[in-house]
Every structure is written in structure tokens, then in C-alpha cells.
Amino acid sequence: MSAATDAAFQDRMAKLRAKFCERSLEQADLLDRLAETSRTAGLPPQVRSIAHTLAGSAGLYGFCDITEAAAALEDGVVAGAPTAEVLTLIDGLSRIIRHRITPAAEAASD
Amino acid sequence: MNDSSPPHLGESARLNGAGPSDRIDDPADELGLKARMRGTVAVTAAEDRAGELFSIVASLGYQPIDGRTAGTGDKVVASLIQAACDPHLELTRSQSKHAYVVLLDLPNTFEQRLAAARAGAHGVISGEFSPNELGAWLSECDKLSQQRPSYTILIVDDDDLAGEFYAAALEAAGMHTHLVTSASQVLAAVETQRPDLVLMDMHMPDASGLEVAQLIRQSRAALAMPIIFLSAERDRQVRFNARAVGGDDFITKPIDPDELAAVVRLRAERAVTLRRLMERDSLTDLLNHASFKARLAEEMERSRRTGAPLTVCILDIDHFKAINDTWGHQVGDYVIQALARALRRSLRQNDVVSRYGGEEFAILLLDTGIDHAEVVIDRIRSQFSEIPMLAGDTRFTVSFSAGVASNRADLDTVSIINEADVALYQAKRGGRNRVATARRA
Numbered sequence: 277m278s279a280a281t282d283a284a285f286q287d288r289m290a291k292l293r294a295k296f297c298e299r300s301l302e303q304a305d306l307l308d309r310l311a312e313t314s315r316t317a318g319l320p321p322q323v324r325s326i327a328h329t330l331a332g333s334a335g336l337y338g339f340c341d342i343t344e345a346a347a348a349l350e351d352g353v354v355a356g357a358p359t360a361e362v363l364t365l366i367d368g369l370s371r372i373i374r375h376r377i378t379p380a381a382e383a384a385s386d
Numbered sequence: 387m388n389d390s391s392p393p394h395l396g397e398s399a400r401l402n403g404a405g406p407s408d409r410i411d412d413p414a415d416e417l418g419l420k421a422r423m424r425g426t427v428a429v430t431a432a433e434d435r436a437g438e439l440f441s442i443v444a445s446l447g448y449q450p451i452d453g454r455t456a457g458t459g460d461k462v463v464a465s466l467i468q469a470a471c472d473p474h475l476e477l478t479r480s481q482s483k484h485a486y487v488v489l490l491d492l493p494n495t496f497e498q499r500l501a502a503a504r505a506g507a508h509g510v511i512s513g514e515f516s517p518n519e520l521g522a523w524l525s526e527c528d529k530l531s532q533q534r535p536s537y538t539i540l541i542v543d544d545d546d547l548a549g550e551f552y553a554a555a556l557e558a559a560g561m562h563t564h565l566v567t568s569a570s571q572v573l574a575a576v577e578t579q580r581p582d583l584v585l586m587d588m589h590m591p592d593a594s595g596l597e598v599a600q601l602i603r604q605s606r607a608a609l610a611m612p613i614i615f616l617s618a619e620r621d622r623q624v625r626f627n628a629r630a631v632g633g634d635d636f637i638t639k640p641i642d643p644d645e646l647a648a649v650v651r652l653r654a655e656r657a658v659t660l661r662r663l664m665e666r667d668s669l670t671d672l673l674n675h676a677s678f679k680a681r682l683a684e685e686m687e688r689s690r691r692t693g694a695p696l697t698v699c700i701l702d703i704d705h706f707k708a709i710n711d712t713w714g715h716q717v718g719d720y721v722i723q724a725l726a727r728a729l730r731r732s733l734r735q736n737d738v739v740s741r742y743g744g745e746e747f748a749i750l751l752l753d754t755g756i757d758h759a760e761v762v763i764d765r766i767r768s769q770f771s772e773i774p775m776l777a778g779d780t781r782f783t784v785s786f787s788a789g790v791a792s793n794r795a796d797l798d799t800v801s802i803i804n805e806a807d808v809a810l811y812q813a814k815r816g817g818r819n820r821v822a823t824a825r826r827a
Contacts, residue, residue: 285558285643292554296547328589331618333548335640343640347618 296337297377303330304373311366319362324353327369339376345369425463427524428453428485430471438779439466439490442517445776446524447727453477464527466490466520469498475505482506486527490515517776518720525671537654538562540581542572542598543616544590548639552585552616555643556650569593573601576608583654585637588617610664612657614650616641667741669719670726678740678748682799685738685750689793697759699749700806701767701788704818706745709784713777718745721775721784728773732766748803756792756823763788764821771819787813791824 303326310320330346349365357365429439430453443450443466456462465481469492472478481487487507492498494512502510509523539561543549546567553563564579566572569592576584584602588595595615602608614635637649665677673681682698689696703709703725710718722745729739729747738750751759771785789809791802805824813822 282558285554288554288558289551289643292547292550299547325591329545329548332543332587332589332616332639333545333551336548336551340640 293337296333300330300334300339300342300373300377304370307366307370311363311370314359314363314366319353319359323362323366324350327353330369330373342369342372342376345372425449426451426456426460428456428460428462428465428481430454430466430477431468431490432471435468441774441776442520443524445724445774446517446521447731448524453481464488464524469493469502475501475507478502478505478507482508486523488520488523516716516720518716518723521720521723536560536562537582537651537658538564538579539650539654540572540575540579540584541565542569542584542586542590542595543567544569544587544592548587548616551643552646555646556585558643559647559651561647561651561654569598572598573605576602576605576611581611582658583650584611584613585650586613586615588615610657610661612653614653670723670741672726672730672747673738673740675740675742675748678738678742678750679799681738681740682748682750682803685752686793686797686799686802690795694753695755696793697751697754697756697790698792698802698806699751699759699763699788699790700742700803700810701747701749701763701786702810702814703745704785704787704814717775717777724773724775725770725784725786728766728770732769733762748806756790756825759790759792760821760823763790767819767821785819787818788821789813789824790821 307323307326310323310326313320314323327346327350331343331350334340334342334346345365345368349362349369352362352365425448427443427448427450429436429443429450431439436452440450448464451460451462453465453467456465462481462485464486465477466488467477467481468490472489478487478489482505486509488509488511489502489507490511492502492510492512499510509526511519511523539556541549541552541556541563543552543565544567546565549565549567553565556563564575564581566575569590572584572586575581584599586595586598590598593601595617599613599615602611602613612635614637616637616639618639635649635653637646665673667674685696688694703721706718706721709721722741725747726739726741729749733739733749733751736752738752740748740750742748749763751762754762767786767788771783773783774781775784787810789806789812791797791805791809793802797805809822809824813820816822
């Protein structure tokens with residue numbers, strides 16, 4: 277049976293997707309707080325790990341634009357981009373999560 | 387342990403006296419083995435050929451029925467059709483939809499073979515007919531008719547929501563999965579789960595996918611285990627490096643669940659087939675000598691830990707050289723296959739049966755003490771010695787001798803096999819067609 281047509285599979289995926297959305301919103305909050313910290317105390321290592329996680333999983337759940345923004349942030353951190361640039365990338369990622377993951381947007385996502 | 391009643395020896399003894407012209411429609415039924423038959427095979431052949439084919443099919447462990455009268459209720463697993471009885475291949479075309487069709491005596495020309503393939507024939511036997519070849523085709527059909535094997539996939543991803551996504555996709559496609567979210571758990575999971583394939587994220591916080599692949603490859607048992615990396619499109623250089631440590635394939639994230647399942651299944655299938663070729667004896671499809679010894683070592687270790695009894699049996703076909711000399715090597719091979727089938731049919735799924743070499747077989751009976759093992763092997767010996775073998779028009783019977791030895795604290799894999807070997811020698815010296823135990827040897 278094709279996974280995409282199996283009702284039990286669809287149900288399981290819907291639950292996983294809901295968990296992913298919940299976690300992403302929490303990560304957006306955390307990114308905002310970490311951005312505040314970075315302005316004074318340098319970039320905490322958590323930024324890279326959050327970006328890495330989002331880059332890896334957002335696309336699986338249909339949020340390819342979140343994956344792109346997260347990958348850009350991860351690449352920026354790895355490349356040692358200036359703080360101002362990293363802060364812009366954090367802000368971009370946080371915004372796109374909030375924009376894409378709302379009850380209405382979630383239903384319309386691909 | 388197998389508790390089925392012993393065969394009706396009085397009945398089968400009558401068969402031993404059967405002359406070449408006596409027709410035995412179903413020798414396996416006479417032996418009380420029918421309950422363990424592997425399936426029904428329809429035979430469609432001319433009058434002068436049908437009798438011989440019926441006997442051969444029955445001696446291979448299948449229930450033969452007349453193909454011309456077989457109905458859909460007969461649940462035919464394979465259909466043997468003599469090409470002359472199906473000149474326009476209509477029967478082949480209709481039967482191949484629900485059964486495994488082997489065409490016999492098909493002229494070996496390109497046109498005929500192509501027509502047979504187009505009609506859906508799965509196998510063709512042209513030229514001289516051998517029961518071995520038919521047995522090999524029917525074994526193939528057994529494998530096909532078994533449910534699609536369910537592969538075990540080890541998923542390694544530090545992000546549990548990504549891992550759960552892969553697990554859901556693979557499980558929806560009928561695979562078993564085991565998810566670990568830390569590289570440090572991988573080695574233990576490989577050992578306990580014995581996965582057919584590892585699906586691993588390239589980047590994890592405590593170790594990279596490449597490093598973990600190297601760790602997995604350090605174990606000889608996992609040298610051939612396929613590893614598929616999940617990586618993003620931007621990881622081109624990392625992918626190149628991964629080839630060097632034996633990364634077998636890459637899947638670019640994100641991936642569609644159906645596509646993921648298809649790629650993983652294909653890789654797992656190929657890996658399982660290759661492992662089978664490495665571990666199995668090609669004539670009997672039993673474990674080969676090296677794989678048996680490896681398995682014995684593992685089970686001895688387990689037995690030491692748990693205290694569960696374990697018995698090894700070495701058995702050897704009696705006067706096998708005379709069989710080869712009298713009837714030729716093809717018949718010798720047929721006898722070896724017949725014994726392999728009898729052993730598999732009579733022992734439990736979890737008992738380990740191997741072709742140890744030539745006409746010698748080694749068996750590992752798990753959780754079984756020497757007394758019980760002796761009874762079981764002796765029952766098989768008695769049944770096997772009654773099965774009529776075929777060489778052209780002639781029937782004959784074959785026996786084997788066996789030696790059994792159980793594990794003790796002071797034994798290792800070499801010494802337990804030696805003890806069984808010594809017992810086998812005693813059985814041979816005692817007149818053959820018997821089972822001897824190491825304790826009394």
C-alpha cells in the first residue's frame with residue numbers, strides 16, 4: 277500500500293506534524309531570546325543546533341521555506357558571519373516560522 | 387520441538403518393495419508427511435509423462451494434482467505444463483496470473499522462449515529433465531509465495547521528529563524500524579536489532595554520520611550492512627567523503643515518504659540477497675559451513691550466559707559415494723536436496739540447519755538437551771530412510787547416520803563439533819542408519 281494513501285499513516289503523520297509545529301513555535305521564541313543574548317554576550321551554540329534541527333526536519337513536514345531559512349542561518353554561523361548578519365538571519369527564520377505556522381497557514385501548507 | 391506422530395512405517399515399508407513400474411501417486415502422503423506439504427502443484431502433461439512428474443513432485447514435498455481438472459479452490463502454488471499440451475500457451479497465460487508456471491520440454495529457441503515469457507511463464511526447463519532443476523524452480527516459487535519479507539531498518543537521527551517521520555514512512559510500507567537519537571546508541575542497536583539496513587543522518591551533535599559509519603564497519607558482522615545517509619543538497623563535499631567510508635547511498639532531504647520507502651526497500655532487498663549468497667549453500671539454500679560455525683559460536687555464548695541447553699548434531703548420508711557412482715552426481719545432488727528439505731520440514735524454525743560439506747549436515751538444536759535431540763533426530767532418520775528416491779524409473783531409499791553432542795562448560799565450538807563427530811563415527815561403525823550420542827559414545 278502506498279504510504280500516502282494509508283489512513284493510519286496519514287493520521288500518524290498529522291500528529292507528528294502537529295508536534296513539529298508546536299516545537300517550531302517554541303524554537304522561534306527561543307531564537308528571539310537567544311538573539312537578545314547574542315547582542316551582549318556573543319552567539320550561544322544553541323543557535324546552530326536549532327537551525328540544524330529545523331533545516332533537517334521542516335522540509336519533511338512540508339515547510340521547505342523554513343528549511344531554507346534555517347539552512348542559511350546554520351551556514352552563516354558555521355562560516356563565522358558577523359553578528360549583525362547572523363542576527364538578521366535569526367530574525368528572518370523566526371519570522372518565517374511564525375508566518376507559516378499558524379492554524380490557518382498550517383492547514384494551507386504544502 | 388516437533389511433536390507430530392511418527393509415520394506409518396508399516397505402510398511405507400510396503401513402498402520399499404515397489405518395483406520400477408509401480409505407480410506411487412503420493413509417497414509423502416503414505417509417509418504421513420502430508421500435513422507438512424509445501425503446497426499444491428498442478429501438473430499438465432501427456433499420459434506417458436504425468437505419472438513420473440507426479441512422483442517427482444511428491445518426492446520434492448509438494449502435493450501434485452492434475453492440471454486439467456484443477457479448480458481455483460485448489461490453491462495451486464505452482465503449475466507444471468508440458469509445452470506440447472499447451473501449444474498456444476493459453477493455459478500458461480491464464481495460470482501465470484495466480485500461480486508460478488514452469489514450462490517443461492519447451493523447444494529451446496529464441497522465439498519459443500520469448501513467447502513463453504510473454505505468456506507469463508516464470509521458468510522453463512528445456513532439454514534433459516532433472517528433478518534437481520524442478521526442485522530449484524519450486525524452491526524459487528516458495529520464496530515468492532512467502533509474504534514479502536519485512537526488513538528491519540535502524541534509523542539514526544538526533545532529531546526525534548525527523549526520525550519519527552522516517553519510521554512512519556517505512557512502517558507504512560511494511561518495514562520494522564528502530565529509532566535511536568544519539569550516535570552513542572548505534573553500536574548497541576546494531577547488535578541487538580540486527581538491522582538489514584541503517585538509515586542515518588549525516589550530521590549529529592555527538593558524532594558525524596561518517597564517524598558512526600566507520601564505527602559500524604569496524605565490526606566484521608556489519609561489514610556488509612548497507613548504510614544510507616540522509617543529507618541536504620548543500621552537503622556535496624561531505625557526500626564525497628562518505629563514499630570513502632562505505633556510505634552506500636544518499637537520500638536528499640526533504641524526501642517524500644513513498645520515495646523514501648521505495649529506496650530503502652530496494653537497498654535492503656539487495657543487501658539481504660547478497661548476504662544470502664554469502665551465507666548459504668547454493669544447492670540446498672541451507673547455511674554454509676562458515677556461517678554455521680559463526681552461528682554456533684554465538685549460540686554457545688548465549689547458552690553460557692543463560693544456561694539454556696544446546697545440542698549439535700552432525701549427520702552424514704550413508705554410502706553416498708555408491709549413490710554417486712551408481713546413479714551419477716545429479717542423483718547425488720537430488721538426494722542431498724531431499725535430505726535438506728526433510729530436515730527443514732521436520733525441525734523447528736529456530737533450529738539451525740546447515741550443509742556442513744559434501745554429504746554432511748550440521749544441525750544446532752536450541753534449548754534442547756541431548757536426550758530430546760536424540761529422539762528428534764532419530765525420528766527424522768527413520769522417516770527419511772523410508773522416502774523413495776527416484777533415479778530414472780528406479781526407486782531406492784537412502785539412510786543417514788548421526789552423532790549428537792550437548793554443550794558443557796568445558797566445551798568450545800571446536801570441541802563440541804569434535805564430540806558430535808566422534809559420535810557420528812560410532813554410529814557409522816555400529817552399522818550406519820542410526821544415531822549415536824557423545825555421552826554414550
